[in-house]
Amino acid sequence: MTDHVLIERRGPVQSIRMNRPDKKNAITRDMYAAMAKALTDGDADGDIRAHVILGVPGAFSSGNDLQDFMAVAMGGEGGREVYDFLLALANAQKPLVSAADGIAVGIGTTIHLHCDLTFATPRTEFRTPFVDLGLVPEAGSSLLAPAVLGRQQAFALLGLGEGFSAERARAAGLIYAVVEEDDLEDAAFAAAEAIAAKPPEALKIARDLMREPRDQVTARIKEEGAHFRARLKSDEARNAFTAFMNRKKSG
Numbered sequence: 001m002t003d004h005v006l007i008e009r010r011g012p013v014q015s016i017r018m019n020r021p022d023k024k025n026a027i028t029r030d031m032y033a034a035m036a037k038a039l040t041d042g043d044a045d046g047d048i049r050a051h052v053i054l055g056v057p058g059a060f061s062s063g064n065d066l067q068d069f070m071a072v073a074m075g076g077e078g079g080r081e082v083y084d085f086l087l088a089l090a091n092a093q094k095p096l097v098s099a100a101d102g103i104a105v106g107i108g109t110t111i112h113l114h115c116d117l118t119f120a121t122p123r124t125e126f127r128t129p130f131v132d133l134g135l136v137p138e139a140g141s142s143l144l145a146p147a148v149l150g151r152q153q154a155f156a157l158l159g160l161g162e163g164f165s166a167e168r169a170r171a172a173g174l175i176y177a178v179v180e181e182d183d184l185e186d187a188a189f190a191a192a193e194a195i196a197a198k199p200p201e202a203l204k205i206a207r208d209l210m211r212e213p214r215d216q217v218t219a220r221i222k223e224e225g226a227h228f229r230a231r232l233k234s235d236e237a238r239n240a241f242t243a244f245m246n247r248k249k250s251g
C-alpha cells in the first residue's frame with residue numbers, strides 16, 4: 001500500500017488525506033486503490049459516520065498522474081483502480097465532506113460533485129482541462145455537473161476548461177462554503193462531527209433521497225470511462241501529455 005494516502009480516525013469520522021505534496025497530489029493508481037479501500041472499509045465500519053477527504057496545504061490535487069496517463073497512451077494497461085475508486089465514491093454509504101486548498105484540477109474538482117459538503121479556501125481554483133488534454137469528462141461529471149451547476153456553467157467548467165475561483169464555485173453550487181486557510185480543516189471536521197451527531201438512520205434515508213439515482217451515475221461513469229480509455233490513446237491526448245512532460249525543458 002502507498003504512503004501517499006493517509007487514513008486516520010477521529011472518533012466517528014474517518015479522514016482520507018492525499019499526501020504527495022512534491023507532485024501537487026497527482027493521484028497514482030496506488031492512491032486510487034488506497035482511497036477506494038478506505039471508503040469501502042469506512043462504509044462497512046459501524047463506528048464510522050462520515051468521511052472527510054483532504055489534500056495538503058496549497059494542493060488538494062493536480063488530478064490524475066499524467067505519467068500514468070502517458071503510460072496508457074503509449075500502449076500500457078490502464079488497470080481498474082480509477083474505476084473502482086469512482087464506484088466507491090459514487091456509492092459511498094456515509095456522508096462525504098471535502099476540504100480543498102489551492103490546486104484542484106481534473107478529478108481534484110469532479111470528486112466534489114460526489115461530496116455532501118465541500119469547503120474551500122479563497123485561493124483555491126477548480127479546473128477540469130479534460131478537453132484541452134484531448135480527453136472527456138469523468139467521474140459522472142457529465143451528468144452531475146449540469147444537474148448541480150446548470151448546463152451553461154457546466155459547459156464552462158467541463159467544455160471550456162475555465163477555472164472556477166472558490167467564490168464562483170460556491171455561487172454556482174459546486175461547493176458549500178469558502179473559509180480561510182487556517183480554518184479549513186477545522187471547518188471540515190466540525191461539519192463531519194455535526195453529521196456524525198445526527199440520528200444515522202434518518203440521515204441515511206434523507207441523504208439517499210437527495211442523491212441522483214445511483215444506477216444512472218454508475219452507468220454514466222462507465223460510459224464516460226469507455227470514451228476516456230479510447231481518448232487516452234488518441235493523438236490529441238498523446239500530444240497534450242507530451243507537451244506537459246516537455247514544458248520545463250522548453251521553458
Ligand code: COA
Pocket residue numbers: 022023024026027062063064065066067103105106107129130133244248
Ligand atoms: N501528474 C503528474 N505530475 C504532476 C501533475 C500531474 N497531474 N501535476 C503536477 N505534477 C508534477 C510536476 O510535473 C512537477 O514535478 P517535478 O517537480 O518533478 O517537475 C511537480 O508536480 C510540481 O508541479 P509544477 O507544475 O511545477 O507546479 P505548479 O504549481 O507550477 O503547477 C499545476 C501546478 C497543477 C497547475 C501544473 O502542474 C499542472 O497543470 N499539472 C497538470 C494538471 C493536469 O492536467 N491534470 C490532469 C487532469 S485530467
